[in-house]
Amino acid sequence: MTKHATGLGDPYEMRGLCKDGARISFIGGKAFLLEAPGDFDLAAQRLIWAISRTVQDWPDVAEVIPGMTNVLALFKETPEDPWSVVERLKAAWHEASGIDIAGRTIEIPVHYGGVFAADLPALCDISGLSDREVVRIHHEGCYRVFALGSAPGFAYLHGLDPRIFMPRKKVPSLRMEKGCVTIGGMQTGVAMLTGPNGWNSIGYADLKMFDPAAAQPALLAPGDTVRFVPERIEL
Numbered sequence: 001m002t003k004h005a006t007g008l009g010d011p012y013e014m015r016g017l018c019k020d021g022a023r024i025s026f027i028g029g030k031a032f033l034l035e036a037p038g039d040f041d042l043a044a045q046r047l048i049w050a051i052s053r054t055v056q057d058w059p060d061v062a063e064v065i066p067g068m069t070n071v072l073a074l075f076k077e078t079p080e081d082p083w084s085v086v087e088r089l090k091a092a093w094h095e096a097s098g099i100d101i102a103g104r105t106i107e108i109p110v111h112y113g114g115v116f117a118a119d120l121p122a123l124c125d126i127s128g129l130s131d132r133e134v135v136r137i138h139h140e141g142c143y144r145v146f147a148l149g150s151a152p153g154f155a156y157l158h159g160l161d162p163r164i165f166m167p168r169k170k171v172p173s174l175r176m177e178k179g180c181v182t183i184g185g186m187q188t189g190v191a192m193l194t195g196p197n198g199w200n201s202i203g204y205a206d207l208k209m210f211d212p213a214a215a216q217p218a219l220l221a222p223g224d225t226v227r228f229v230p231e232r233i234e235l
């Protein structure tokens with residue numbers, strides 16, 4: 001997820017700056033996007049988690065959607081004075097102190113390599129590492145769920161080792177299978193849908209990540225820790 005990947009597209013008009021360069025944008029008449037400055041890191045995300053909790057308690061807010069170092073606030077009605085909302089968000093940001101979310105630790109069994117690792121050779125070429133080294137570095141990592149989005153239950157994970165960074169594809173794969181374990185830039189995740197996908201597949205996880213009939217449909221939640229466990233390695 002990029003900083004604008006909240007499901008509503010890029011904000012069309014930039015409006016406000018606040019502490020440390022954080023930016024507030026109008027998206028339509030009822031939505032406001034606050035973007036944290038700086039790098040994609042845990043410190044920035046902890047501030048986003050904190051301001052999300054603050055804003056969700058505002059009586060005129062219908063929904064709060066925390067994203068990757070950004071938060072989208074959807075209001076029940078179009079504010080008569082949108083600038084007052086900008087000022088409220090600025091004040092909330094100035095007062096925010098980063099919080100941590102005590103999530104669960106989830107282990108995801110992975111079949112590394114094989115027919116679902118179509119992009120592993122390209123990753124090896126870019127990194128200069130062997131396929132076994134790439135797999136080892138990936139499964140030895142410890143990842144935090146920053147946000148859910150893109151598809152139901154899809155978790156954006158922070159913590160990828162920079163040695164196995166892999167840019168997203170300029171031309172997406174037309175049909176990547178649901179369950180593929182992927183790398184996109186400095187993020188990793190598990191594909192939730194079968195179809196076009198610009199991330200790079202290195203394996204497969206046969207684990208139900210989303211169940212719409214469950215009390216908590218998504219297996220993962222912001223703050224959770226994820227570990228990928230090699231169930232099988234086929235290289």
